[in-house]
Every structure is written in C-alpha cells, then in structure tokens.
Amino acid sequence: MAASMDIQMDQLPSDPLLHILSFLSFRDLINCSFVSRRLNDLSKHNPLWKSLCSKHWLLTEKERLQSGESWFSLFKQYYKDLGRYIQYYPVLKKAWEQLKSFLQQRCPRMIASLKEGATEVELNDIEAQIGCRLPEDYRCSYRIHNGQKLVIPGLMGSMSLSNHYRSEVLLDVETAAGGFQQRKGMRRCLPLTFCFHTGLSQYMALEPAEGRRMFESFYPCPDQTSQDPSSVDMFITGSCFLEWFTTYVHNVVSGEFPIIRDQIFRYVHDKSCVATTGDITVSVSTCFLPELSSAHPPHFFFTYRIRIEMSSSALPEAACQLDSRYWKITTSDGNVEEVQGPGVVGEFPVMTPGKVHEYASCTTFSTPSEYMEGHYTFHRLANKEEVFQVAIPRFHMVCPPFRQVVPSVRHAPQPEVFKNISYIACLRHLRTCSESYKVYKNMS
Numbered sequence: 001m002a003a004s005m006d007i008q009m010d011q012l013p014s015d016p017l018l019h020i021l022s023f024l025s026f027r028d029l030i031n032c033s034f035v036s037r038r039l040n041d042l043s044k045h046n047p048l049w050k051s052l053c054s055k056h057w058l059l060t061e062k063e064r065l066q067s068g069e070s071w072f073s074l075f076k077q078y079y080k081d082l083g084r085y086i087q088y089y090p091v092l093k094k095a096w097e098q099l100k101s102f103l104q105q106r107c108p109r110m111i112a113s114l115k116e117g118a119t120e121v122e123l124n125d126i127e128a129q130i131g132c133r134l135p136e137d138y139r140c141s142y143r144i145h146n147g148q149k150l151v152i153p154g155l156m157g158s159m160s161l162s163n164h165y166r167s168e169v170l171l172d173v174e175t176a177a178g179g180f181q182q183r184k185g186m187r188r189c190l191p192l193t194f195c196f197h198t199g200l201s202q203y204m205a206l207e208p209a210e211g212r213r214m215f216e217s218f219y220p221c222p223d224q225t226s227q228d229p230s231s232v233d234m235f236i237t238g239s240c241f242l243e244w245f246t247t248y249v250h251n252v253v254s255g256e257f258p259i260i261r262d263q264i265f266r267y268v269h270d271k272s273c274v275a276t277t278g279d280i281t282v283s284v285s286t287c288f289l290p291e292l293s294s295a296h297p298p299h300f301f302f303t304y305r306i307r308i309e310m311s312s313s314a315l316p317e318a319a320c321q322l323d324s325r326y327w328k329i330t331t332s333d334g335n336v337e338e339v340q341g342p343g344v345v346g347e348f349p350v351m352t353p354g355k356v357h358e359y360a361s362c363t364t365f366s367t368p369s370e371y372m373e374g375h376y377t378f379h380r381l382a383n384k385e386e387v388f389q390v391a392i393p394r395f396h397m398v399c400p401p402f403r404q405v406v407p408s409v410r411h412a413p414q415p416e417v418f419k420n421i422s423y424i425a426c427l428r429h430l431r432t433c434s435e436s437y438k439v440y441k442n443m444s
Contacts, residue, residue: 010038017042026052026075046071053078056086058093081120085140088242092141095249102253107262110148110155115172118146126173130180132188132206134173135215137242147172156193156202156248157257157266159287161303161362166200166291167263168193185210185220185232192217192244200291202237204244211403217244219290221402233295235288236401258285258305267305275393279314280351282376283307284395289362295402302397303362306344308376308390312354319352320378323387327374332367350381369398 021029021042029052033043049071053059057078067074082089103110123139147170148155154169171179171194179191179201188207195201202219205212211234212218218234238244251257251268258265267285274283285305292301310318327339342348349357363372373394380386 014042018045018048021045021048022051026056026079044072049075056090057082058090058097082140082143085136085143088137088140091242091246092137093144095246096141096144098253099249106259107153107264109262110153110264113148113151113155115146115148117143118173119143122146123173126177129177130190130206132180132190134190134206135204135241137240138204141241141245142173147176150175150194150196152196153263154193154195155264158263159266159289159303161289161360164198164289164292166195166198166289168195168200168202192241195291198291204241213239215240217241218403219400221290221293221295231296233402233404235290235293235295235399236403265305267303270395273393273395275391277390278388279311279318279353280320280378280390281309281311282390282392283309284393286395286397288397288399290400293399295404298366298368300365300368300397300399301362302364302399303360304372304395304397305358305360306392307356307358308349308351309356310351310353314353316353317380317382319350319381320388321350321381322348322376322378324377325374325392326377327372327392329363329370329372331365331370344376351378363397365397368402369396371396 017039021032021039024032029043029048033040050061050064053064053071053075057075059074059078064071064074067077069077079086100111100114120143123134123142127133149172150169152167152169154167156168156170158167159165171191175194176191179194181187181189181191181203186203187209189203189205189212191201192204193200193202200219202217204217205214208214216236217238217240218236221233221235222231238247251266252264256269258267258269265287267287269283269285273285274281276282283306285307287303287305289301289303293299308322310320322344324340324342325344327337329337329339345359345361347359351357371394372392374392375389376392377387377389379388
C-alpha cells in the first residue's frame with residue numbers, strides 16, 4: 001500500500017502539490033519533508049520559504065540577496081537564533097521598524113540613542129543576576145534593541161508644564177537589572193523606564209506578589225494616608241510587555257501623541273474633541289500625570305493642551321482677540337463646578353486668518369474621571385462692540401486603572417525610586433546632566 005501511494009504521489013504534477021503546501025505552517029512543512037522523497041524535494045521549494053521568512057522574520061528580497069542564502073537556509077538561520085520568540089518577533093519587529101521610520105523623519109537624534117540588541121547570553125546572565133526569569137516578549141524586544149542610552153529626550157515620552165518636566169528613557173537591560181527591586185512593596189519588580197528629573201519609573205512585575213499580576217506594567221503610587229511609609233498602590237499601564245510597548249508605538253506613529261520640539265509628548269487626542277464656531281476651530285488633548293497623583297488620598301492630576309485655529313480662508317475683517325474663558329466641570333460623582341476668568345494662562349491671543357494658538361494648562365480632581373466643556377469670548381478687532389462666543393468641545397479626563405493594595409500587604413517604594421541603579425549608570429547619568437538641564441530650560 002505504501003509503495004502504491006508513493007507511485008501515485010510521484011505521478012501528481014508539482015503545481016497543485018506546491019499550492020497545497022503553501023497553506024501549511026513551517027512546522028507542518030518540515031513534517032511533510034519526512035513523508036516521501038517527492039515531498040521532501042517540494043517542501044524545500046524557495047517560494048514557500050520566502051513567504052514564511054516574510055511572515056515570521058519580516059525579511060525582504062534585498063536582505064536575502066545580501067545574505068547569499070536560499071530562503072530555506074535563511075529561515076533555518078533565524079529560527080536557530082530567534083526561534084523561541086517566533087510568537088512575538090514579527091509583532092515586535094514591525095513595531096520597532098514603524099517607530100524608527102516615524103522618528104527618523106521627526107526625531108532623528110532619538111534614533112541615534114537606541115542600542116543594539118542584547119544577546120541570548122547577556123539576557124541569561126541578567127536572569128541569573130536578579131534571580132527571576134524575564135518574560136519572553138520582553139526578551140524578544142531586547143534582542144532587537146537593548147533599550148536606549150541614558151539621554152534626553154527619552155523614547156517613552158515627555159511632558160512639560162510650567163516648571164515641571166518629565167522624559168522617560170527606555171532602560172537597557174543592564175541598567176534595569178541595577179534597579180531591580182527586592183524591598184517590601186516592590187518585590188520582584190523590574191524598571192522599564194526612568195526619568196532623570198522626577199525619579200519616575202514604570203515597572204514590570206516579574207512575579208505575582210503584593211497584589212500585582214505577573215508581567216503587568218505600572219507606575220508605583222505611594223499611599224500617603226497609610227501609617228506604613230512603605231505602602232504602595234499602582235497605576236496600571238499594561239497587562240504585559242507586548243501590549244505595553246505596541247500600544248505606545250501605535251499612539252506615536254498614528255499621530256495620537258504629538259511631536260513637539262523633537263520630543264514625543266504623551267497627550268491623548270480624542271478625534272471627537274473638536275468644535276468649530278464660524279472660522280475658529282478648537283481641539284483638545286489631555287494627559288494624566290502619575291507622578292503628581294495619588295490614589296490615597298484620591299488626587300488625580302491632569303494637563304490639557306488646547307489648539308485654537310482660525311481658518312486661512314477667513315476674511316481679514318474676521319480678525320479677533322480672546323477676552324475670557326468659561327468652564328463647566330463635571331466629576332464622575334455628579335458634582336458640577338463653573339469657572340470663568342480673563343484670557344487663557346495670562347494671555348489674550350489675537351487670531352487672524354491662518355493663525356494657530358496653543359497653550360497648556362492643568363487641573364486636579366478627587367475622582368478618577370471627569371469632563372470639561374465651555375467657551376471663549378472674543379471681540380472683533382475691527383469692531384470691539386462685536387462680541388461672540390467660541391465653543392470648547394467636551395473632553396474627558398480618565399486616569400489609568402489603579403489598584404489599591406489591601407492593608408495587610410501594603411508596602412511601598414522608599415523616596416529613592418531608583419535606589420539600586422548601578423554605579424556605572426550613575427556616571428552615565430552625570431555625563432548627561434548638562435544636556436538635560438538645557439533641554440529642561442528650553443521646554444519650560
């Protein structure tokens with residue numbers, strides 16, 4: 001019977017067999033190569049592996065020609081090196097390539113701060129050093145790029161408001177290991193980011209301990225109402241590294257986060273937060289600041305950025321000046337507050353055809369979500385008696401999910417958020433202080 005089937009297989013034309021094989025996974029294709037000599041030959045057909053190399057390793061014809069290898073050989077080489085990450089590699093590689101392509105045109109110096117990928121040996125050494133296994137998606141990303149140099153601006157976003165400045169660096173794995181936490185309230189937590197100016201870090205929980213879920217990322221939030229000075233709550237920023245990183249990249253490359261002075265600002269713009277009155281359009285974006293917020297007591301700090309634009313097609317006599325603002329603020333518990341005052345952040349901008357005026361302000365709430373809406377009052381420059389209102393669209397401010405640790409396990413970070421940073425990392429930080437200060441002054 002086996003001999004009969006071999007004869008029948010040999011009699012079949014190649015094209016339909018190759019078409020069938022094109023639907024198989026790389027594992028099934030390898031298995032088929034052991035069935036018969038005919039399938040063994042067909043399963044190595046170059047176009048089959050070209051498709052698989054593109055799907056799993058995002059390889060191009062140019063890269064294959066440079067390697068001088070067949071698609072089948074190239075797939076084997078990549079699988080030998082990165083096969084354990086095949087579930088994550090195409091997603092993370094694509095995210096990194098999209099991010100670099102986007103930043104190359106807008107923030108080229110940020111690209112220069114990226115480090116080459118770590119090796120398997122280096123990642124294994126880090127695991128031995130901290131006594132914890134690193135998640136596979138984290139390892140995969142760090143095989144592509146080992147974070148960035150300790151410079152400003154940080155890859156993971158900036159924020160500037162009055163005299164407050166924040167810029168988060170994506171830590172390389174060696175520096176992150178230096179900040180690995182073993183103290184009460186932050187046990188088994190690895191820092192992902194670090195900000196020189198605020199000491200702020202996002203962490204990833206490597207084990208389910210002290211109320212945290214394994215591999216979720218978060219900002220630690222000291223409980224200011226607890227008698228235990230080491231109590232900590234947390235603002236959750238992701239359920240795993242893959243979600244955390246790819247969501248951030250999507251927000252950057254889609255334009256959700258604006259680029260201001262060669263830095264990524266973490267303002268979120270809801271496309272519905274736009275209102276046009278006559279020739280003037282007002283749009284709003286918002287940002288939650290975890291470093292100025294707390295869950296105990298409830299104190300949630302937000303900044304919002306408003307863009308006022310007069311249409312370039314407006315007539316010259318439409319020129320006007322902003323006189324005052326009015327806000328109606330509604331919190332999630334139903335309380336309503338009305339605020340009005342002259343100008344915006346001490347300014348009375350004049351709007352002419354095509355002009356754009358932007359400003360940032362801030363507010364705090366005792367509830368985790370709220371919304372604001374209102375209007376500006378303008379007068380025409382040509383006729384001061386002509387006064388009119390311009391609508392400010394309703395915009396919502398919602399803090400990230402936060403988790404309050406039960407009293408029996410409440411512990412928290414000491415004032416030095418990055419207490420265990422390595423000595424070498426500290427020296428590298430000192431070399432960047434002068435540049436950081438210059439950037440800070442320019443952003444203030």
